[in-house]
Amino acid sequence: MDFSLIKFLPFVVFGLTFLFGGHYLIYRSLTGVFNISHPLFRSGLLAFLMIMPAGFFISSFIAHASQSQLAKITYIIVATWLGLAINLLLAAILIWLVSGLMNWAGLSFNKTFLGAGVFLLAAILAAYGFWNAFHPQIKNIELTIKNLPAAWQGKTLVQLSDIHLGYIYGADFLQAVVEQINAQDPDLILITGDLFDGTDGDLNVFVEPLNSLRAKEGIFFVTGNHETYIGLPRALAVLKQTRIKVLSNEMVNLNGLQIIGLDYSLLNDEVGFTGQSSDEGKIITSLLGFDRNKPSILMYHAPINIEQAAAVGVSFQLAGHSHNGQIWPFNFFTWLIYGRYDYGLNSLGDFSIYTTNGIGTWGPPIRIGNTPEIPVFKLK
Structure with a gap:
């Protein structure tokens, strides 16, 4: 980068x-x-x-x-x-x-x-x-995905995003978050970037808590901008010691549900600071086995390229990155950048996206005007 x-x-x-x-x-x-x-x-x-x-x-x-x-x-x-x-x-x-x-x-x-x-x-x-900032709450959301296979009806999906592990959010905090997540008895856990903050330190202390995560159908991860700051090799070396599967511009098919993971660094490299790209649709359609007529969940760190994802047949996207401004009134700036997609559940035709404000913080360990969250989706 x-x-x-x-x-x-x-x-x-x-x-x-x-x-x-x-x-x-x-x-x-x-x-x-x-x-x-x-x-x-x-x-x-x-x-x-x-x-x-x-x-x-x-x-x-x-x-x-x-x-x-x-x-x-x-x-x-x-x-x-x-x-x-x-x-x-x-x-x-x-x-x-x-x-x-x-x-x-x-x-x-x-x-x-x-x-x-x-x-x-x-x-x-x-x-x-x-x-x-240190008390994330569970947020329960009912999510309808068109043509969702019977095997996924009523299943539980948990999103983990923007926890920013490092000097401020340490292993004890992560363990508490893991316990909150495991208490939801998730079938699938999707981590949408900025797991690490970018500060230095021994990242191996996070291996044990991460290995305590439990999900019946698996745990998947895509990179965020802060993984590039800390260095992708360092971040990925930690994840290799865990059960977490990194999706690097890849797709997996889980009982008829396509899980797509795109690197933040890939799209960001093409366009610079904003993370915008004109090629996201081409990248998705080029993935081996992708079928636009089957239900899919796209994991990409930032809530961008919404029209492209919808145009190629993606059913649902999970994003983070914006923190919903983190401290009022900065949520107005994230709205100016990402529009209505800066936070919450929004749709465009048959496509929908959920942008979480995340669990952790960047910079000041303070949240005012929003509550850190762990989104828990009930699929139907």
Whole structure:
């Protein structure tokens, strides 16, 4: 995969502008609301608020290359701070808006009292988001697939996506998720990418929990973008030690149900950062044994190329990737990118797709505005 600066330049520029600009707005709000005038305090606060966003970028790079405990702790601290900072930024914007409206209306108010209340609420919301991020919920969904074989009627399919195993989500968390999944007595488990986060560390600690997964008809996996970040050979080496079958642009037929798995890296390489491709339909139809007249489930990490999948006769797609924005209001950005397919169950003719918001998080271990989920489908 080509990780050229040109490909990621818009993302990097936006990220730097948002992080440093947002932290500067927090600085202006804190000093204004609480009347911080002492030069030493102001300088110290500004330095802290500029160091933290820089620390996120630096620690992210280090976390990809180092297995040290210091790198792990630093990454967790700055990633968690980033989630809090997003809430503080929203609080700062709210304070500026309310203050402006009050001044425009000629109403008197206690700016310090208002600011303290809003910032406290933001901190409480961030604390809830942290708790929420580590408590995925089972989501039961009835799924109708046209011409579903009798052998699959009433069977249970579980999707596992975007758990982001690494420094933040460790082996103990994975074991708890495995127990939740096994309690559903699944017939089939499909893992739709970003199983690993991309941070360094001993990935072999995840082998035992992954081997505890149970599904009568098998467990299948396709790659996500974060498997490419950590390095596909490393990720696949871990999975080779498990019962999980990797589908790399392949199809298997399970009692009349076609399970198709496409690599995220394949389609992403063709088009760059967005993951869009004009050839997904050709790739699917070229798979040995694919029959458009038989029911099929497509596993592809991102909710894209919907029209192509529908046109070649795919029945149903499982996707993830979007996290449904992870932290409000970023769900509006995922909607702008993926439209109505950014989250939930949607259809296009006889084709349907479910995009999960996933189990884990990227960056801040915080979820606000959505709940991490384990989708459990009852097939009919």
